Amino acid sequence: MSDTKLWNIQLRVPAEPEFLGIVRLACAGIAHRLGLDHEVSEDFKLAATEACGHLLNLGSQEIEISWDISSDSVALQVTTVGELDAELADDEADLEWKEIGLLLIKSVMDEVLETTSPPGLRLVKKTEINDD
Amino acid sequence: MTEEKSGESRWDRERARQLLASYATDRDPKVKDELVAQHLNLVRYLAGKFSNRGENLEDLVQVGCLGLIKAIERFDPERGTEFTTYATPTIVGEIKRHFRDKGWAIKVPRRLQEFNASVAKTTEELTSALGRVPSPDEIAKKLEVSPEDVLEAQELGQSYNLLSIDSELDADDSRKTSSLLDYLGRDDFQLEQVEDRLALHRAFSSLPSRERLLMYLRFFENRSQSEVAKVLNISQMHVSRLQARSLETMRQALSQQRNRGERSGKRRKSRKQP
Numbered sequence: 001m002s003d004t005k006l007w008n009i010q011l012r013v014p015a016e017p018e019f020l021g022i023v024r025l026a027c028a029g030i031a032h033r034l035g036l037d038h039e040v041s042e043d044f045k046l047a048a049t050e051a052c053g054h055l056l057n058l059g060s061q062e063i064e065i066s067w068d069i070s071s072d073s074v075a076l077q078v079t080t081v082g083e084l085d086a087e088l089a090d091d092e093a094d095l096e097w098k099e100i101g102l103l104l105i106k107s108v109m110d111e112v113l114e115t116t117s118p119p120g121l122r123l124v125k126k127t128e129i130n131d132d
Numbered sequence: 133m134t135e136e137k138s139g140e141s142r143w144d145r146e147r148a149r150q151l152l153a154s155y156a157t158d159r160d161p162k163v164k165d166e167l168v169a170q171h172l173n174l175v176r177y178l179a180g181k182f183s184n185r186g187e188n189l190e191d192l193v194q195v196g197c198l199g200l201i202k203a204i205e206r207f208d209p210e211r212g213t214e215f216t217t218y219a220t221p222t223i224v225g226e227i228k229r230h231f232r233d234k235g236w237a238i239k240v241p242r243r244l245q246e247f248n249a250s251v252a253k254t255t256e257e258l259t260s261a262l263g264r265v266p267s268p269d270e271i272a273k274k275l276e277v278s279p280e281d282v283l284e285a286q287e288l289g290q291s292y293n294l295l296s297i298d299s300e301l302d303a304d305d306s307r308k309t310s311s312l313l314d315y316l317g318r319d320d321f322q323l324e325q326v327e328d329r330l331a332l333h334r335a336f337s338s339l340p341s342r343e344r345l346l347m348y349l350r351f352f353e354n355r356s357q358s359e360v361a362k363v364l365n366i367s368q369m370h371v372s373r374l375q376a377r378s379l380e381t382m383r384q385a386l387s388q389q390r391n392r393g394e395r396s397g398k399r400r401k402s403r404k405q406p
Binding site for chain 2: 021022024025028029038039042046050096097099100103104106107108
């Protein structure tokens with residue numbers, strides 16, 4: 001059993017739907033760099049999009065996405081950055097769909113943890129990574 | 133409007149709960165039909181999330197419906213979980229299994245390869261039409277996909293293409309082309325000969341220098357016995373006799389080597405045994 005930390009990659013984007021494409025591209029690029037299966041790569045894109053979508057309506061200016069890559073897993077940490085502005089927050093965002101979004105993430109990732117301060121999600125996918 | 137929507141969905145959920153409770157006891161196909169119809173939106177939503185993976189959306193909805201039906205059959209209202217909580221992983225699981233059954237984990241699907249090819253083709257077409265390199269947006273518009281998909285295809289697409297090992301590689305202006313196959317490694321048959329050469333070399337050194345020269349001229353330079361006789365300034369008969377004797381000497385030297393090899397091989401084997 002080895003879980004050596006290999007790399008950390010960070011990306012900070014404005015908390016707006018238009019920037020989710022960049023997050024998806026980064027996911028694809030990183031997955032490709034790590035030599036992951038196409039299916040795993042697509043799962044990451046899907047999970048990252050859902051996780052960011054989950055945080056978009058909380059009222060933060062920015063979202064930070066961080067990839068923790070170790071020899072046996074890839075963890076994706078998505079958090080809000082800075083103070084949450086209640087005026088920007090969209091309380092009426094459809095709770096049911098949000099719930100389904102979370103369930104969707106859970107069904108493509110191995111671990112999903114909700115963090116509170118700052119609000120965010122940590123998604124883990126177990127997969128062997130070769131550090132070459 | 134949002135209120136109306138959420139009000140409607142609350143009603144839906146109440147109705148779904150009743151239907152599920154009724155189906156759990158009665159197994160009435162009509163109730164099942166209504167439950168399926170009621171949750172088609174959920175299936176469509178989830179299938180849509182997988183639609184950019186190179187599979188037809190309608191196919192995914194079909195597969196997702198199978199998952200939904202399984203979920204309806206297996207759902208136990210007594211447990212107190214929401215149906216959507218139970219159904220979502222089941223539906224997603226079914227969709228993911230569909231991809232896996234198609235060999236997704238091993239190879240990139242044909243549609244995606246084709247998509248990458250069509251990005252390249254469209255780029256070419258637009259370049260000549262516009263007189264400049266088109267932007268990802270322009271390519272995306274023409275192909276009716278998102279600009280991100282185009283960017284990804286441009287950035288990573290090349291590694292998704294399959295190459296034939298027979299495909300010819302450019303060899304500049306020389307006419308001879310080489311294929312990838314030429315660059316693939318294979319066993320070097322000459323390696324086996326190295327061993328033979330070494331053995332022969334040892335056998336050779338067992339000969340006196342005149343015989344060594346004789347054998348060299350006869351078998352490496354393929355000279356006739358009379359030619360060799362001239363070089364060595366001896367009769368052809370003498371060459372014939374020396375040759376026969378030398379071959380016998382070498383044969384013995386070689387068989388001694390082989391015996392030694394076998395014996396040491398046996399020794400090695402016997403050492404392994406307790």
